[in-house]
Amino acid sequence: MTDNSEESQLVYICEQLQLCMLPALKEDLDEVQLLPEHFQNYNSVLRQELPKLYDVLQQIENIILQDAAQLKLRTQLVLLLCELTATPTVYKLSADAEAELDNANRLLQKVSVGCHSAEATHIFSYYEQHLQGNCWKRQLGATHGYVRYLEYCCTGDARFPAKLITFSLAVGLNFRECYQLEYKQLGVRIFQILLQHGTVGDIQKLNIHSVIFEHVFKDTHCMDSLEATIATWSCLFLCLDHFTELNSFTWNQSDDMLERLIQNVNLAPNAETSIHLIGFITKLCYHFTLNLNEIQVAFASEHNEPNNISDHLEICASLTACTSYRWAKDILQMFLLQSDKLFQSAKVCTRMLTEMQRCYLVCILPVPLEALHIHLPEFYTKFVAILLESHVVHEKAPDIIKLTETFIEIFQYQLKNYSQQQQPLGNVNEFARAFKSLQKIVAK
Structure with missing residues (x-):
C-alpha cells in the first residue's frame, strides 16, 4: 500500500480484516474430521497479512479506537481479534506465531467494546446470523470467537442483557448437540459465563439455571478429559447458586x-x-x-x-x-x-x-x-x-x-x-x- 492518506488506510484495514477472517467450512464439522493441517493455507495467509494489518492499525490507532464514525471498523476488528485469540481451536496459529497472537491480545484489550456498547448491537447481529440453527457447524471462526467475545465482555461488574443471555443459552445448547467433546465443552464454557455474569434476576426469572442443570448433568458420567470433568461439575455448582x-x-x-x-x-x-x-x-x-x-x-x-x-x-x-x-x-x-x-x-x-x-x-x-x-x-x-x-x-x-x-x-x-x-x-x-x-x- 503506497497511498498513506487516512481514508485509504481505513479502506485497506477493512479489506485486511475481511481477508484474515476464517472462511466458512465447505461441509459441516460433524461430516469431516478436522485436523490442524487442514488450515495450513489459512495460517499462511495470516502469517503474511497480519503484520501488514498491525502496522497500519498502529499508524491510525487513535482514530480507530476513539472516532465514533469508525463503529463498523471497530466491530470488524473485535470479531477478528476474538477469532484469533480464542483457545483452544483447531485452526490456531502455530507456536512460532507468538508475536501475532500477542499483538491480537494487546489490541483486543485496547478496544473498549462491552456488551452494552454501540458496537455490541452489530456484533450481536453478526453472531445471530452465523450461529443460528446448524449454521455454526460451518462457521468455526464465529463459533470459537463467540465464546471468546463473551469472556472479553466479562469486565468489572458488567452484566449481560437479557437478549444476550437467551441467545447464548440457545447457542450453548446447540453446541452440546455435537458428538465431539470439544464443542460440548464450549457449550459448558458459555453456560459458566452466563451464570457468573448474567443478570441474576433475568437468569432466575427465565429459569436459565434449571435448564442448564438438566442438560449438563446428563454428561456427568463422562470422564474422558479431566479439564472437561472439572468444567462440568463447576458449572453445576454455579447452577445451585441460583436456586433461591x-x-x-x-x-x-x-x-x-x-x-x-x-x-x-x-x-x-x-x-x-x-x-x-x-x-x-x-x-x-x-x-x-x-x-x-x-x-x-x-x-x-x-x-x-x-x-x-x-x-x-x-x-x-x-x-x-x-x-x-x-x-x-x-x-x-x-x-x-x-x-x-x-x-x-x-x-x-x-x-x-x-x-x-x-x-x-x-x-x-x-x-x-x-x-x-x-x-x-x-x-x-x-x-x-x-x-x-x-x-x-x-x-x-x-x-x-x-x-x-x-x-x-x-x-x-x-x-x-x-x-x-x-x-x-x-x-x-x-x-x-x-x-x-x-x-x-x-x-x-
Whole structure:
C-alpha cells in the first residue's frame, strides 16, 4: 500500500480484516474430521497479512479506537481479534506465531467494546446470523470467537442483557448437540459465563439455571478429559447458586449430584480425577451450610498443604446441612476403594489424603455417631491399616506421617464426646485407647 492518506488506510484495514477472517467450512464439522493441517493455507495467509494489518492499525490507532464514525471498523476488528485469540481451536496459529497472537491480545484489550456498547448491537447481529440453527457447524471462526467475545465482555461488574443471555443459552445448547467433546465443552464454557455474569434476576426469572442443570448433568458420567470433568461439575455448582429456595427439589438435585460423584470417584480412570471429584463431594456437602464462609476460609488456608486440620474440628462438627447423612456409608466405602491410589507415589498419596481428610471432616464428622456405629469399626480398622502401610511404601514421608497423625486426631475427636448412654459403638473405649497408643507410635 503506497497511498498513506487516512481514508485509504481505513479502506485497506477493512479489506485486511475481511481477508484474515476464517472462511466458512465447505461441509459441516460433524461430516469431516478436522485436523490442524487442514488450515495450513489459512495460517499462511495470516502469517503474511497480519503484520501488514498491525502496522497500519498502529499508524491510525487513535482514530480507530476513539472516532465514533469508525463503529463498523471497530466491530470488524473485535470479531477478528476474538477469532484469533480464542483457545483452544483447531485452526490456531502455530507456536512460532507468538508475536501475532500477542499483538491480537494487546489490541483486543485496547478496544473498549462491552456488551452494552454501540458496537455490541452489530456484533450481536453478526453472531445471530452465523450461529443460528446448524449454521455454526460451518462457521468455526464465529463459533470459537463467540465464546471468546463473551469472556472479553466479562469486565468489572458488567452484566449481560437479557437478549444476550437467551441467545447464548440457545447457542450453548446447540453446541452440546455435537458428538465431539470439544464443542460440548464450549457449550459448558458459555453456560459458566452466563451464570457468573448474567443478570441474576433475568437468569432466575427465565429459569436459565434449571435448564442448564438438566442438560449438563446428563454428561456427568463422562470422564474422558479431566479439564472437561472439572468444567462440568463447576458449572453445576454455579447452577445451585441460583436456586433461591432450599426445598425438596434442590435437595433432590444435591442428592443426585452426590450419588453421581461417589460413583464417578470409584470409576475414575486415574488418581488426579479422583482427587478433584472428592473435592467436589466435600464442596457439595458444605454448600448449603449456614457457616459456609467460615468453612471456606478454614480450607482456603490449607489449600494443597498437609497442615494440621485439628484447628477446624469444631467448625466442621457444627455444619448445619445434612446433605451427606444418607451417603455417609458410601463415602466411607469410597475411601477404602480408593486406598490403592495411596500407593502410587508420595505426591499422589499426600494429595489424596489431603482431600480425603477434608471430605471426612465435612461429610462424616457432623453425622451423629449413633447413625454411623455400624460402619465405623470396620472403617477404622481397615483405613488405619492402609495409612500405616502407606508409611512403609513411601518410606515414612513427613507429609504422609503428618496427615496420618491428623486423621487419628480426627478419629479421637469423633469418639471423645460419644455418649455412653447411646447404643455402644462396638467397644468405644477400645478404639479410643488404640488411637491414643497409635498416635504415640506414628509420632516417633
